[in-house]
Amino acid sequence: MEVKAVSRYQRISVKKANRVLELIRGKNAKEALNILYFLPKPKHKVPILKTLKSAIANAIYKAGKVKLKEEDLYVKEARVTPGPMLKRWQAGPMGRAMMIRRRTSHIYITVATIEENKKGEE
Incomplete structure (x- = not known):
């Protein structure tokens, strides 16, 4: 079973978010939380x-009567895409104005059950 969670318009740049997502990609859900x-x-x-x-809560809820735990899930996909920029002005030298771009991002995380991963490898 595969379940997604999306967090949009987060005030974090794509580069910085991607560096954190690289640490949890492919890991067990409990290990990724730690x-x-x-x-x-x-x-x-x-x-x-x-x-x-x-994403973990969505998976547990979607499983319904089947007892699913965090240990049974792993991070199948973790990606980030750029969102719209907030453009602000800051005073620059010699009376000029300089534009500051406050970057936003959309974060997508997909978790899947570990049994599903084993079936795909066979």
Whole structure:
């Protein structure tokens, strides 16, 4: 079973989010949560941590009567795409104005059951 969670318009640049997503891609869901909890970059990990928790909760809810735990899931896909930029102006030298681009991103995380992964390898 494959379940997705999407977090859109997050105030984190694509580069910074991608560096964090590389750490959890392909990992067990519980292991990925531990990696994010102990990551020393709080601003970068919070939107990704919330999205991962949402994906895990979606999977458990979608399983219904089947008892599914965090240990039974792994991060199948974790990607980030650029969102719209917030354009702000800052005073520059000699009376000029300089544009600051505050970047946003969309975070997509897909979790799947471990049994599904084993079937695909055979």
